[in-house]
Amino acid sequence: MKRTKRAFGFLAMMVLIASLVACGGKTSNDSADSGSDSPKTSDGTEKQAKISLFQSKVEIAEALEKLANKYKEETGNEIEVWGSAGDAYMTQLQAKLAAKEGPTIFSVASGAETEKFKSYYYDMSNEDYVKNIAPHMALEVDGKIVGVPTGVEGFGLVYNKSLVDPKDVTDLASFTKTMESMKAKGINGLSLSQEAYFLVGHILNTPFALQADPQAFIEKLNKGEVKMADTKEFQEFAKFMEVIKKDSVNPMEVTYDTQMGDFATGKTAMVHQGNWSYGMLADYDNLDIGMMPLPIAGNNKLSVDIPGGWVINNGAKPEEIKAANAFLNWLYTSETGKNAIVKEFKFIPAMTNIEADGLDPLSQAVFEATKSGQTIPWAMNHFPEGIIVNDLTPVTADFFLNANMTGEQYLKNLDAAWAKAAK
Secondary structure, X not given: OOOOOOHHHHHOOOOOOOOOOOOOOOOOOOOOOOOOOOOEOOOOOEOOOOEEEEOOOHHHHHHHHHHHHHHHHHHOOOEEEOOOOHHHHHHHHHHHHHOOOOOOXXXXXXXXXXXXXXXXXXXXXXXXXXXXXXXXXXXXXXXEEEEEEXXXXXXXXXXXXXXXXXXXXOOXXXXXXXXXXXXXXXXXXXXXXXXXXXXXXXXXXHHHHOOOOHHHHHHHHHHOOOOHHHOHHHHHHHHHHHHHHHHOOOHHHOOHXXXXXXXXXXXXXXXEEEHHHHHHOOOOOOOOEEEEOOOHHHOOOEEEEOOEEEEEEOXXXXXXXXXXXXXXXXXXXXXXXXXXXXXXXXXXXXXXXXXXXXXXHHHHHHHHHHHHOOEEOOHHHHOOOOHHHHHHHHHHHHHHHOOOOOHHHHHHHHHHHHHHHOO
16 A cells, blocks of 8 residues: 555545656667657657556646646646546456557556556666656566556644644653643643554554565565564554553544544544545634654655655557656656646655645645655555554554553464464
């Protein structure tokens, strides 16, 4: 995330994607010579081959069609946007690729979906436009850049600036002190809610993301070669969860709507949420908020990753691959393309050369962390499919409902649930 849950109604925005299009220049991987006999557009640049683009989000379908028209107006080149397929996207994409029917450019979600189609990706590592991808945000396979990100999403501790100062929440000790102080004032220090990702999926991401190689750690965990209970970052995570259990409202009594409503009205000082949650807060004019890292093991970075990216089909004709690179270069470097990403698609840019004016405060925090590289990844994207909803959530619910369960026992139960799910 994978990202197929109610929580990801807000995260998927997590598979909120969008992008495309090109310009007539020659890329570093051009496979055809643009000699004087090549067809030219009205502005004198080389005429590119017509290409197709396929993507999964109906939310941006209309904006993509408009952008394709603008691309043709500006460059004289054509891109055909195939109708969004919604839930059938994956099935249709797989069938089209297997039958060698295109598309030239298509979208994939990060994590397992990226791995599934990796044999179809063109290596865009040497293309000019990938130089502008923000640190750690490229779609990579086997050390190669194979996809340009559509945008970013991020989460951490969303806080009320009138109640909490980030300087007072930097480690376990200061977090504990803040929680106790809030409780003494009759304020819920930090709220989790009962939905799977808002209860455990997101907050558990941090100790995984802090491992030297999160994906390798997960693979070892799947094989039973390591345990969360024996790993220091998880041991501290369990202590954070003990503090939350002791000093906050029981999350099993809190829904997402209640969580955000109490936060908006000052009854709660912090929520563990992402930039998508601003939609629940936008109408509260006097609410001054920000987002800070969850400081497990001294972590000082937000959890930020890409919902997915645009890839180029390596089975396309050479002239089509060349045109696809020109399209993507236009999208990510032209003023028209950059404006569409921010204003029409409403994405938080994952590119250092794209500015984003007028972002809400949570999206702004994610954007700034992305540009500076102050981020940790969504290691949860590599969890076994369905494990958060089906296995980790019941264990976490039991932890919050069982007053006698310690953090240490909670970790052991998570390990047992993981071992069963990974078989």
